[in-house]
Amino acid sequence: MRTQQADFCEYLQFEHLAAVPGLTHAVFTRRGGFSAAPYAGLNLSGVTGDDLATVRRNRETVIAALGLPLVGTLTVHGAEVAAVERDADADVETTNEAEWLEPLRARLRQTRADAMIADQAGFALCWAYGDCAPVLLFDPRHHAFAMIHAGWRGTARAIVPRTIAAMRDRYGTRPGELLAGIGPAIGACCYETSAEVRATFAAEPLAGECAHFEERPRADGQGMALYLDVAASNEAQLLAAGVAAEHIETSGYCTGCRTDLFYSHRREPKPSGRFAVAIGLRT
Ligand SMILES: [Zn+2]
Numbered sequence: 038m039r040t041q042q043a044d045f046c047e048y049l050q051f052e053h054l055a056a057v058p059g060l061t062h063a064v065f066t067r068r069g070g071f072s073a074a075p076y077a078g079l080n081l082s083g084v085t086g087d088d089l090a091t092v093r094r095n096r097e098t099v100i101a102a103l104g105l106p107l108v109g110t111l112t113v114h115g116a117e118v119a120a121v122e123r124d125a126d127a128d129v130e131t132t133n134e135a136e137w138l139e140p141l142r143a144r145l146r147q148t149r150a151d152a153m154i155a156d157q158a159g160f161a162l163c164w165a166y167g168d169c170a171p172v173l174l175f176d177p178r179h180h181a182f183a184m185i186h187a188g189w190r191g192t193a194r195a196i197v198p199r200t201i202a203a204m205r206d207r208y209g210t211r212p213g214e215l216l217a218g219i220g221p222a223i224g225a226c227c228y229e230t231s232a233e234v235r236a237t238f239a240a241e242p243l244a245g246e247c248a249h250f251e252e253r254p255r256a257d258g259q260g261m262a263l264y265l266d267v268a269a270s271n272e273a274q275l276l277a278a279g280v281a282a283e284h285i286e287t288s289g290y291c292t293g294c295r296t297d298l299f300y301s302h303r304r305e306p307k308p309s310g311r312f313a314v315a316i317g318l319r320t
Pocket of ligand 1: 223224225226227228291292293294295
């Protein structure tokens with residue numbers, strides 16, 4: 038990934054997505070921003086206790102860096118896919134953003150989903166992350182894009198193939214043409230999990246086959262433990278869904294190992310912040 042600097046923030050971009058004209062995307066690090074410890078930096082989440090006025094200021098920083106307004110559903114660690122689009126009667130030619138943006142935001146506030154798909158320009162899909170894998174997709178033929186919030190629960194329910202199927206149904210997306218980016222997520226180095234979690238994966242055959250679990254001794258010498266690699270599991274799901282290996286770029290960052298750059302729900306003292314990830318098309 039390449040690193041970009043903007044006013045009061047820093048963000049990473051996948052090389053192949055950054056090369057697409059009109060497409061904008063960013064994985065924001067926690068550097069910059071206005072939050073104080075323990076949220077220090079560019080915290081985008083208002084639900085873990087940070088000062089809301091400060092979170093709004095951080096959000097404005099993200100909007101300014103992207104040049105697009107942000108939209109997003111409620112995330113619930115499920116496997117639902119939401120299509121994000123303006124109301125049919127909203128005038129797409131309108132220069133008054135509020136006319137279509139506020140109704141869209143109001144609708145999404147009532148929508149529970151952990152994957153968003155879209156093919157309209159003028160807004161960025163955006164969520165805040167802190168260990169779950171952000172997976173970004175772009176279909177160059179149909180100018181459709183997606184953002185996935187893949188924690189262990191979504192990954193166990195094969196949310197990546199579900200999202201690709203939804204793009205195929207709605208936009209005619211061909212998986213072999215998709216460009217995919219997997220952002221910073223908690224790695225097997227840091228993520229101890231349980232036999233129950235492995236059993237949940239096994240209940241969904243594709244997710245079970247693609248899961249990357251690792252059994253190894255605990256660092257503290259207290260016996261063996263099971264660890265999960267969320268990013269690698271999602272990469273395997275992308276491949277299983279027909280995405281070409283050369284079209285997949287992974288960040289290589291573990292959020293737990295790199296709390297200097299990102300937030301980690303599991304590895305930082307609680308409460309902690311959440312970093313922003315966004316993707317959208319410019320008008
Ligand atoms: Zn780690």
